[in-house]
Amino acid sequence: MNRKEFLSDCGKMGVAGVALSLFPWLESCSEKAKQEVQGEKVRIGIIGTGSRGLFHIKHLVQMPNVEVVALCDNYRPHLEDAAQYYPKAKQYDDYRRLLENKDVKGVIIATPLYLHAPMTIAAMEAGKRVFCEKSMAFTMDEALEVYNRRKELNGVLFIGQQRLFDPKYIKAMQMIHEGAIGEVVGVRNYWYRNNDWRREVPSPELERHINWRLYSDYSRGLMTELACHQLQNGSWAMGQLPERVMGAGSLVHWKADGRDVYDTVSAIFTYPNGVNMTFESIISNKHFGMGEQILGTKGTIDLVTAMHYTDEPAPKGSGMHQLIEQIERGVMSNSVFAGTSWAAESSSLAPGKPIMQNVKVVSGESSVGAEADGSKELLEAFLHSVVTGKQPEKVLEESYYATQFALLADKAMHENQILYLDDKYKVPYVPMKMK
Amino acid sequence: MAAFRYSDKNPSHPISFFEFDAMHTRIEVLLTGLMQERGESLAQEVERRVRDMERRFNRFDMKSPLSVLNTRAVADSVEVDDELFMALELCEVFRVATRGYFSVAALSGAASAAWAQGAPYVLDGATHSVKYADEGVQLDMGGFAKGFALEQVLTLLRDSGAESALLNFGNSSVAAIGHHPYGEWWSVGVENQVRRGEMACEVHLCDSAMSVSGRAPSGEYHIVNPHTGAKVAQDEMILVEGRSPLVVEVLSTALYAAPRSERVEIVKQFDGYAAWEIVCSRSGSVERKRIE
Ligand SMILES: NC(=O)c1ccc[n+]([C@@H]2O[C@H](COP(=O)([O-])OP(=O)(O)OC[C@H]3O[C@@H](n4cnc5c(N)ncnc54)[C@H](O)[C@@H]3O)[C@@H](O)[C@H]2O)c1
Numbered sequence: 001m002n003r004k005e006f007l008s009d010c011g012k013m014g015v016a017g018v019a020l021s022l023f024p025w026l027e028s029c030s031e032k033a034k035q036e037v038q039g040e041k042v043r044i045g046i047i048g049t050g051s052r053g054l055f056h057i058k059h060l061v062q063m064p065n066v067e068v069v070a071l072c073d074n075y076r077p078h079l080e081d082a083a084q085y086y087p088k089a090k091q092y093d094d095y096r097r098l099l100e101n102k103d104v105k106g107v108i109i110a111t112p113l114y115l116h117a118p119m120t121i122a123a124m125e126a127g128k129r130v131f132c133e134k135s136m137a138f139t140m141d142e143a144l145e146v147y148n149r150r151k152e153l154n155g156v157l158f159i160g161q162q163r164l165f166d167p168k169y170i171k172a173m174q175m176i177h178e179g180a181i182g183e184v185v186g187v188r189n190y191w192y193r194n195n196d197w198r199r200e201v202p203s204p205e206l207e208r209h210i211n212w213r214l215y216s217d218y219s220r221g222l223m224t225e226l227a228c229h230q231l232q233n234g235s236w237a238m239g240q241l242p243e244r245v246m247g248a249g250s251l252v253h254w255k256a257d258g259r260d261v262y263d264t265v266s267a268i269f270t271y272p273n274g275v276n277m278t279f280e281s282i283i284s285n286k287h288f289g290m291g292e293q294i295l296g297t298k299g300t301i302d303l304v305t306a307m308h309y310t311d312e313p314a315p316k317g318s319g320m321h322q323l324i325e326q327i328e329r330g331v332m333s334n335s336v337f338a339g340t341s342w343a344a345e346s347s348s349l350a351p352g353k354p355i356m357q358n359v360k361v362v363s364g365e366s367s368v369g370a371e372a373d374g375s376k377e378l379l380e381a382f383l384h385s386v387v388t389g390k391q392p393e394k395v396l397e398e399s400y401y402a403t404q405f406a407l408l409a410d411k412a413m414h415e416n417q418i419l420y421l422d423d424k425y426k427v428p429y430v431p432m433k434m435k
Numbered sequence: 436m437a438a439f440r441y442s443d444k445n446p447s448h449p450i451s452f453f454e455f456d457a458m459h460t461r462i463e464v465l466l467t468g469l470m471q472e473r474g475e476s477l478a479q480e481v482e483r484r485v486r487d488m489e490r491r492f493n494r495f496d497m498k499s500p501l502s503v504l505n506t507r508a509v510a511d512s513v514e515v516d517d518e519l520f521m522a523l524e525l526c527e528v529f530r531v532a533t534r535g536y537f538s539v540a541a542l543s544g545a546a547s548a549a550w551a552q553g554a555p556y557v558l559d560g561a562t563h564s565v566k567y568a569d570e571g572v573q574l575d576m577g578g579f580a581k582g583f584a585l586e587q588v589l590t591l592l593r594d595s596g597a598e599s600a601l602l603n604f605g606n607s608s609v610a611a612i613g614h615h616p617y618g619e620w621w622s623v624g625v626e627n628q629v630r631r632g633e634m635a636c637e638v639h640l641c642d643s644a645m646s647v648s649g650r651a652p653s654g655e656y657h658i659v660n661p662h663t664g665a666k667v668a669q670d671e672m673i674l675v676e677g678r679s680p681l682v683v684e685v686l687s688t689a690l691y692a693a694p695r696s697e698r699v700e701i702v703k704q705f706d707g708y709a710a711w712e713i714v715c716s717r718s719g720s721v722e723r724k725r726i727e
Contacts, residue, residue: 319624320463320603324452327467328444332617336624336634339606340649340672353653 042383045070045104045128047095047119048111049082051368052133052160056108057085059376066383072098075209095119099126106156106386109133112212113219117142120157121149129156129389131382135224136403140411143403144425147396156391158382159399163229164236165381166374168306171356172294173432176237180308181296184238187277188293189230191222191364194286196254197263214259220410221261222249222281225367228406230292232398233303234269234277237294239431241401242269242277244420249413253284267409279409290364306359394432401429437482441471448616453478457485458581460605466592467599467616477595481588488584491519492576504565505573512559512566520563525681526579527554532704533689534697538661542575552662578658582684585610585644589680601640602680607647607687610680611640628672629715636674636713636723644680648673648691660692667692670714677708686710690726698726 042065046053049071060066072092073079079091092098098107099122107123109116109132117137123130136159137143150157163169176184199210212218213225235241247267254263263284269277292303299310319337326332360372369375385392404425412419437455451474454463464481466474493499500519507513515523526539540555555572556565576583581604589610592600599613601621611621620639625647627633638645649672651657656666675687682705690698690710702710710726 319606320452320454320465320601323465323601324440324442324450327448327450327616328442330445330448330617332615332622334622334624334634334637336626337603337606338609338623338638338645338647339626339628340647340651 042066042105042386043069043103044106044108044383044386045072045089045098045101046082046108046110047072047098047123048109048115048133049073049078050075050110053078053108053110054081055369055375056110056379057082059379061085063380063383069103070098070101075206096122099123099128104128106131106382108382110160113224114138114212114217117146120146124149124153124155124157129382129386131158131160131379133160134399134403135159135220135228135406136399138218138220138224140404140407140422140425143400143407144427147400147427150391150396154391156382156385156389157396158378158385159396159403160375160378161229161232161395161399161402162374162378163303164232164374164395164398165377167377168356168359169236169303169374172301172303172306172308173236175308175355176294176296176301177239180299181294181301181310182298184294184296185275186295187234187237187275188291188295189227189233189278190280190288191226191230191290192281192286192288193283193365195283196257197283197367198257211259214257214261216260219261220407222263222265222283223267223406223410223413224403226281227265227267227279227409228402230279231269231277231402231405233292233294234271234275235401235429236398236432238271238273238275240271240273241421241429242405243272244418245269245405245409245412246418247409247413248416249410252282262413265409265413267412269405269409286365290362301355304364305361306355308353308355394430397427397429398432400427437478439475439478441474443471451475451478453481455482455485457482457489458577458584458605460581462584462588462605463603464588464592465601466597469597473595477592477597480591480595484587484591485584488580488587492522492580492583494573494575501574501576504567508556508565508567509570509572512562512564514562514564517563520558520565522576522579522583523556523558523565525583526576527556527558529579529685529689530554533685533701534693535661536693536697536701537578537685537689539574539576539579540572541578541659541661541664543571543573543664578688579681579685581605581608582646582679582681585680585684604680608644608680608684609638609640609646610644612642614641625672625674625713627715627719627721628670629717630719633719635672635715635721636711638674638676640676643676643678644683645674645676646680646683646687648687658688658691672713672715673710674713675708675710677705682708702726 046068060068068086068089070090071079071082072095074093083091106129109119113135116132120130120132137146201207201210208215245267249262249265251262252264264282266280290304294301298312301308319335322335362370362373404421408419408421437453439453441451443449448467451466451469454461490496490499492501494501494505496502500515504513529537535552554568556567558565585602585604585608592612597612599616602610609623614620620641623638623640624634625636627635648658656668658667660667673687673691675683677683686705686708689701693701712724712726714722
């Protein structure tokens with residue numbers, strides 16, 4: 001199911017309006033919004049044409065209303081890879097030159113983490129509408145600076161937290177807000193892989209340029225590269241932000257290759273109501289893969305598989321009860337209850353129910369991205385905002401806090417302390433939640 | 436604990452009704468003509484019996500005799516109690532009679548194909564011991580246990596003098612003792628799979644049982660074809676009626692897993708049992724075809 005089908009489904013159920021009021025950023029995908037931008041070709045530039053940059057390009061080439069007019073990467077082979085898709089695009093090795101290009105209305109930034117903030121700010125200051133990959137920034141101060149600068153400039157800024165645009169997450173959160181699993185009492189996130197997380201390096205002096213995510217000068221490792229995707233799950237589900245975080249990280253297995261970011265991390269985020277959200281990642285065992293579960297008093301929603309499990313037995317037994325009534329009244333007629341086997345849904349072996357049809361489950365194994373994980377919808381929403389200049393409500397705040405809490409947890413691990421988010425980093429937070 | 440309810444609104448036919456969750460589903464029992472005390476004590480006995488079997492056949496319970504078999508019978512011949520031995524004998528009979536389409540080794544994964552053709556385990560009648568035929572074999576009694584439990588509960592109830600009762604185990608297995616107080620049988624409607632709440636067909640039970648196999652109400656295909664190890668994706672239901680709740684259950688499962696062309700031959704092996712293919716279409720029409 002793609003985004004369009006999702007919206008048209010909402011329409012058929014008569015809840016399109018509700019869906020839009022709940023998730024305003026969906027509007028950029030609605031039919032009305034599509035007409036708004038019809039005929040206009042969106043001209044954009046891409047900074048950082050490594051693996052994620054190329055991933056976006058592969059989506060962009062399928063979209064007829066987009067033209068990539070500028071490409072920038074300071075590593076020649078990657079720039080050439082991208083140029084194959086857009087041979088006519090201007091090529092740059094310095095992003096500041098690209099930002100001077102007046103043809104470019106929007107930019108997509110897919111560079112290593114430590115460059116996100118300076119590039120995003122420069123791009124907004126140059127009047128560009130910006131989509132920057134997650135995490136939002138390399139430090140907490142920088143994240144705040146980016147957030148404030150966007151506000152001052154009244155710019156458009158999207159962060160690559162694609163779950164916020166993934167139909168199955170949106171549906172799941174809607175169900176949670178409507179009480180499908182009762183009160184939320186726990187949030188579990190984990191991400192396991194079994195590989196060294198390295199990319200091949202053609203020549204030794206390129207090691208840090210290519211394997212930037214293994215070095216704390218450029219990345220905060222698993223917290224900024226993986227955790228940030230999952231850390232919005234708790235706030236999105238509960239409509240509140242964590243209050244404090246503790247954690248532990250270490251280099252357990254991949255320690256011989258000179259890297260200095262953890263390969264094993266666990267963190268616990270505690271919300272004001274006492275609920276915990278956990279995040280755990282290990283990259284030397286992949287058995288459990290990637291998981292995200294919201295636990296409620298009445299049931300569980302697995303966000304990754306889009307399944308709903310209930311803790312309450314389904315109402316049942318009406319057939320036999322009809323029969324009792326008949327005998328009480330001294331009559332006989334049939335009662336319909338037989339059929340294929342009914343499984344107690346509360347049993348731990350019960351299969352659960354898909355929350356929507358045709359869901360594609362993403363394994364989390366790829367470090368580039370997966371199809372049908374919301375990335376394409378996110379890109380579409382961004383392109384729409386490049387034209388309209390409208391910043392969707394509430395989304396940036398979710399991305400902002402996901403980054404802040406990823407960074408705070410990383411700090412807690414390094415300092416071996418329980419940490420609270422400093423007031424100076426708090427920006428207005430309006431939950432994406434239905435009352 | 437079983438929820439028990441007693442009604443003597445109709446004094447000539449007082450009703451004892453109880454239900455409880457077991458074997459990942461629910462069992463409901465309706466008895467008529469008993470005093471409340473008798474009804475209550477039967478409810479307790481039935482629950483005890485079913486729970487006992489639930490434990491015995493649970494391969495996920497590390498201490499169950501079945502899981503002991505699953506861990507040890509690959510390497511050694513393992514002695515088992517009478518009941519499990521009998522159950523395994525029965526399963527082997529059913530496997531052969533159903534041409535391998537009912538097999539408790541169906542979940543052995545890739546290896547299952549082999550065990551649909553040949554015996555997955557060897558029984559030694561003298562020592563009551565079991566040895567698995569190959570290291571790939573893992574037994575799962577899920578498709579057997581419900582019918583087996585119903586069989587035993589019926590015996591227990593009959594032995595205690597029950598003359599009129601209807602038992603429902605998870606909607607897919609229904610068994611009757613005697614008949615409805617106001618009719619010559621118990622009349623049970625089978626629900627239309629496509630149009631929920633509507634009746635696809637009606638079955639009359641009198642000292643007999645019925646079983647339905649097909650897609651789960653959630654829409655999932657859950658029955659495995661032992662010959663391939665893959666889930667069977669068929670949309671029709673199979674309905675089987677006959678004396679034994681165990682046989683109807685086994686037979687409906689096997690017929691659902693078997694291709695249409697083999698179903699008649701399988702039914703022929705079971706004397707006194709009738710089977711139907713039931714197809715519910717979206718338009719609301721129901722096609723019911725006897726397999727014979
Ligand atoms: N949202 C997702 O699911 C997802 C998935 C993968 C990666 N990402 C994010 O995308 C970003 C890029 O990751 P990647 O895997 O593509 O890394 P990558 O190393 O493959 O690509 C980064 C590119 O940036 C280029 N670059 C580095 N410094 C530059 C500079 N000063 N000017 C211009 N170009 C420069 C590099 O040469 C490289 O081509 C990261 O922030 C990462 O977290 C997001």
